[in-house]
Amino acid sequence: MDTIDVRYNFRENCHELILVLNGEDVPGTFSFFDFIFSVENRLSMQELMTCSCGVSGCAGIWWGTRVKVRKHTVEWRDVDCRLPKRFYAFNKQEYLAVIQKTKDLIVNNIVGVPCDEYSFLMFETLEEFNRCLERGKYWASKDLERYYHAVPYFSGRILP
Numbered sequence: 808m809d810t811i812d813v814r815y816n817f818r819e820n821c822h823e824l825i826l827v828l829n830g831e832d833v834p835g836t837f838s839f840f841d842f843i844f845s846v847e848n849r850l851s852m853q854e855l856m857t858c859s860c861g862v863s864g865c866a867g868i869w870w871g872t873r874v875k876v877r878k879h880t881v882e883w884r885d886v887d888c889r890l891p892k893r894f895y896a897f898n899k900q901e902y903l904a905v906i907q908k909t910k911d912l913i914v915n916n917i918v919g920v921p922c923d924e925y926s927f928l929m930f931e932t933l934e935e936f937n938r939c940l941e942r943g944k945y946w947a948s949k950d951l952e953r954y955y956h957a958v959p960y961f962s963g964r965i966l967p
């Protein structure tokens with residue numbers, strides 16, 4: 808069984824969430840939203856890594872990683888996220904706990920704490936973060952009508 812974790816780092820006045828697989832930091836930008844919603848469906852493609860600007864195509868990621876949610880495990884089969892291995896199997900309880908940890912790290916470290924540069928890892932208020940979670944859930948469930956009418960992911964404001 809592989810192990811998964813996520814850790815928070817504040818580097819050069821920027822927030823960072825780092826994906827840790829089998830005790831090793833995965834280089835590149837972790838796409839925490841795709842990870843959070845990766846258990847909404849039994850089978851899905853997720854772009855678990857992305858460009859530092861938040862657009863995965865910039866980093867040459869077009870397919871992502873195939874995520875399969877089983878009864879006791881969650882499996883990843885990587886296509887082009889360039890994870891250290893092509894296949895991972897995680898304990899489902901541990902996986903769900905790391906999703907909760909990811910949300911807690913964002914709420915406790917990132918929400919309301921400005922950083923120097925514009926980043927997709929920036930939430931001015933808890934309400935903004937919760938709206939993003941709600942919108943992501945509509946996307947994951949292919950409820951495009953509600954997704955379309957939900958408020959945008961980002962406030963659109965860039966801090967001075």
Ligand SMILES: [Zn+2]
Pocket residue numbers: 858859860861862865866
């Ligand atoms: Zn980019």
